[in-house]
């Protein structure tokens with residue numbers, strides 16, 4: 586064992602990555618339109634401890650402890666080597682998961698006891714095994730995952746999972762954050778090149794979970810802030826006034842992979858009509874991007890700016906209905922908030938999940954409480970988030 590290896594052996598790394606809201610442009614962004622997204626202050630945290638073979642009393646295993654679901658999964662290193670070969674771990678840019686590798690990972694899932702009601706976790710487990718073994722090889726280790734985010738509800742839980750996991754693994758591998766770490770336990774931010782690399786790995790993980798992601802969710806989770814995203818290109822937006830959003834979780838479960846596939850099928854049935862829908866969404870996103878960057882300095886300017894944002898969100902919701910991704914629970918939220926003259930739209934993949942409601946600055950507290958109480962009387966869950974905060978952060982213990 587090298588000194589380097591010994592150092593890494595004692596290492597504990599925690600990485601946390603935020604969820605996100607999509608203000609406008611979901612689904613259309615998969616088809617090349619612009620979209621606008623922002624990080625929120627709800628995080629997924631991956632805590633990694635590397636072990637040496639024998640240190641945990643056995644021949645060594647890779648363990649994933651999903652604290653919130655109270656589920657622990659474990660793969661002996663010997664089984665991983667048998668299924669995947671002598672993977673040695675990779676320092677640089679990722680190689681996409683090949684169909685053979687994906688099939689081998691699916692086989693490794695067979696021995697795990699995933700409760701029927703949580704079968705959707707298997708996509709996350711596959712992404713985990715791909716990221717872990719590709720970055721660290723088959724060496725033993727434990728990762729504990731905790732999250733503030735509702736899973737599979739449109740707030741980017743899959744991206745936050747992949748970004749925090751990639752951040753922790755690449756830090757432990759010594760690939761990113763080299764030279765960082767003050768010796769004091771505190772959250773550290775990485776430089777642009779390190780973040781780029783984490784983002785590339787997280788995108789490969791998202792591909793395993795989503796099928797055909799645009800890359801917007803992992804990008805905003807990695808880099809934070811508010812961004813415009815189009816065809817893989819990210820532009821940072823300087824939001825000049827705070828944007829206040831109420832989030833309502835309809836608690837209707839859905840799956841991004843299936844919804845994205847459904848929109849693509851509709852687009853292949855009606856190519857011209859759907860191209861016009863995607864084009865309209867692109868114009869909405871471009872217009873919203875320039876409006877958020879305008880500085881509004883008095884009450885009249887703030888109200889006029891928020892009215893424009895609300896109208897664009899309302900138009901986008903109409904187009905999401907055209908794409909077939911709304912849901913009766915989402916429509917109930919829209920009708921309820923409209924009674925208070927508030928505009929809402931679904932966020933993320935739709936089909937249930939979460940809805941955004943723009944809260945005007947001047948009436949914020951008065952209206953917020955009333956509308957949230959009425960929404961919760963329908964069995965929905967409301968929460969207020971800070972928008973446009975930090976992306977990936979890492980802490981070495």
Ligand SMILES: Nc1ncnc2c1ncn2[C@@H]1O[C@H](COP(=O)(O)OP(=O)(O)OP(=O)(O)O)[C@@H](O)[C@H]1O
Nearest residue numbers: 705706709737738739740741742743746841933934
């Ligand atoms: N904390 C977690 N632990 C394990 N798996 C997770 C976790 N968070 C997300 N996942 C994986 O991601 C899947 C949910 O991803 P999905 O893309 O469907 O929803 P989302 O990311 O919450 O919403 P959206 O993509 O619309 O923003 C889960 O089924 C699971 O496989």
Ligand SMILES: C[C@@](O)(CCO)CC(=O)[O-]
Nearest residue numbers: 611612798799800933934
């Ligand atoms: C529905 C979608 O546009 C956003 C999911 O948060 C999918 C994607 O862009 O990858």
Ligand SMILES: [Mg+2]
Nearest residue numbers: 741743744841
């Ligand atoms: Mg997702």
